[in-house]
Amino acid sequence: MDTFNQLKNSDHMETKREELVDKLRDILEKNVDAQKGYENAAENAAHHDLKEYFTKKSGQRREFKKELEREITAGYGTLIEDGSTAGAIHRTWMDIKAFFMGNSDEAMIEECRRGDKAAIDDYEAILKEEGLPMGISTLIRDQLVKIRTNLNKIKSLEDSH
Secondary structure (H helix, E strand, C coil): CCHHHHHHHHHHHHHHHHHHHHHHHHHHHHHHHHHHHHHHHHHHCCCHHHHHHHHHHHHHHHHHHHHHHHHHHHHHCCCCCCCCHHHHHHHHHHHHHHHHCCCCHHHHHHHHHHHHHHHHHHHHHHHCCCCCCHHHHHHHHHHHHHHHHHHHHHHHHHHHC
């Protein structure tokens, strides 16, 4: 292979790596968003069981973030973020919705359900990426299963409130 083709392949591989890192950063940021969203929901929930559930889910997403940071940092360097702009907007919307709806548990459950559905889509998309390291792939799959379980639990909470 001549030098030009080697450079071209190297550039292509670097571009693919950067795209993958961006997608992993996005997943990490969305876990920060989810953690803060669940925390917000726990603060605003009227029912004790919902407060406990949202607090538990906030802690779980905090743990997801730590796990992702370890795996991503090991393979790609530091990617620590403080949550996305879209997530901040979503949390603000949850605050406004809670204020105007009298801290409606039903509204917060619906927003958390919507957030988990979006997370499932994001996780499934990252699993389709070529070159996803085995450790990250395994972690993403494990977290995806937990998010799906959360979604089922949220649906049952929604039905009971």
